[in-house]
Amino acid sequence: MATTFAHRVCPDTGLKVCRNAEALIKANAVVAIVFLAIGGLFGLLVALTRWPAVHILPADLFYLALTAHGADILIFWIIFFEIAILYFASAVLLNCRLATPRFAWLAFALMLVGALMGNVAVLQGESSVMFTSYVPMQAAPHFYLGLILFAVGALIAVFVFFGTLVVAHQEKTYEGSIPLVTFGAVAAAIIAVYTIASGAIILIPTFLWSVGLIGEIDTLTYRVVWWGLGHSSQQINVAAHVAVWYAIAALTVGSKPLSEKVSRMAFLLYIAFLPIASAHHLLTDPGLSSEFKIFNTSYAIYLAVLASMIHGMSVPGAIEAAQRRNGFTQGVFGWLRNAPWGNPAFSGMFLSVVMFGFVGGISGVVLGTEQLNLLMHNTLYVTGHFHGTVAAGTTLAFMAITYLVIPLIFRRELILKRWCKWQPYLFGIGTFGISMLMMGAGTLGVSRRHWDMTFSDATLSFDYPPAAFLMMGLNGIFAVLATIGGIMFVVIVVGSVLAGKSRDAEAAKTSPIIFQGGGATIAGHGGEATLKLPGTVTLVTVFFISFVLYYFVNWKFLSEVWPLS
């Protein structure tokens, strides 16, 4: 039997919620959203500066804002939130106590100090080196130190997660295997360990170099190892937000994985193959062989892409199966039309699935193809791609689950219900727009991380095509839209947490958060006979055709470029 620990019993789920885990989930999620707000506003300033007609910031502040945007969003927002997800997926879902809460608080403190230190360094203006901080450009020592402290904290938190799994196993708080969502979180956590190790290997010497203890750091070595951090940290996001997709689908429409085996195999492929692929960023670098590039950039024969394509089928498939069980059986897409589109958790999740696949996923594979990369390396195409994955994919998925976390963990009712309904669409359309438009501008050659696309004070003049200017203007408009969505999100979260009606046992009965289809819905799934999912088949077919066409169109573009060898 489970040992006793300080907990409350959740009136919505009946789960025992460990008080320590609850407090830590709240703390990490709140801080995450603070960094989302700060980083998001820097992102707006960046987009407005790149809008040629607005061009709001001077060059030095633009590069400062861009550095802050990258660090706050790509590192601090996402990883704080992921730590909250890890605690949720372990202590809460496994019905057990959080291991070593003191270490979890230490981790939180280190991460917070590190993140603040990094922000202070950037705002002081001496560390506008971009999120990538490529040597030999040098930032202030406390910029690197902040990142290192943050990474150490995150590593401790990951081990608290692993420890909690051990506790749950030893105290037998669950039966059989861990839930799929927890399994996905394990994948994210294992990738995180690899990622943070890479970060330590490169950032510690870089810090020592910045204080003068090391003479020189090789630029190629830096890029190879740094991208072990930079790329893999985005892979933590992939594993984490796929786990979040499954969680939201389960909680909002009562879906069950089509096949535990297939989904878990796909997560195992992530663990094995996602952490390589730092070569995505090195395809046009000198001194690396094509053999290495091809093997690394394709995650060994695209096995991690295979995994994502599996999730791309099994997440909508699970939703379709559940919806058909729920009685929405008419036609090919009746289940989708009748999905709970007014529930922001569901709509945010589904938009995230679609945009991550179609926008972020396809463009990522094209960008990561050895030869095709030279068409787009360091152009805004890259930025467009990762806004498709990180903004439209991960961030939207995390926003979506926040709509469940507030009532379930914070025990507060959401305020501004109408805003909640619209927020995922606004943010989704905004981030979809910026992703597509930056990819478009990048295809026309527009450089990323660049203050002035008119080159007005350059000695030699150059003009990008007029279409590129149009796209950057539209990009600004969509960025404003995404920002409005982001501000609404922050207002909803802060307002609900501070002023939302307290959610009691009565509310759990009268306005349930969790899908109330009952056991029959769940028990019927699985097995060949029940799996007639024409909607999902149609979706993945459309996806596959888009993927193949877009892939070969880019080879056509490449074949028109100057011959190179």
Added chain:
Amino acid sequence: MAVTPPQDRLWWKEPLARMEITWISIAFVWGLVMFFTMVYWHIDGKQNLSNEAYRISPDAFAEKVEVFADEYTVREEGETGIPVVRPPAGGDAYMLGRLWDWWPILELKKGESYRLHLSSLDWMHGFSLQPANINIQVHPNYEMVLTITPDKAGVYSVVCNEFCGIGHHQMVGRIYVTE
């Protein structure tokens, strides 16, 4: 549900549905196709980046570029008098990146091949040839050598697309391709 332990404790023994097997097979084969397309392009494609690179100090590279410019300069251009250098067809051409220009200007002949040597004298730079849209990472201490064959005459610009400090957006170079 995905948030609870699997209902069937022997979940790994559940049979796969036909749809799942089909999709996994398609995705796997597609991965093979994409993988071997990259390999195939090395055999039969005309646009591949060279693996040829050498370690070189910035000073040594600067000296090579100066020697090259002294030998083949045909005229000077712009307020700052940047040399326009016309390397012999089939020969070596050099371009260096530094804070914040690409030096010198090259004048190449359409349809001829050149061995283009790229390196940086200080920070990392991004060689972004526009509007041809060829983008290459340029490192200090590494000399990358690639063979290029311009196949269209015109005025091309080299934009820097790796952030290199406050003057990054002024860093524009030029390549002329003549008939």
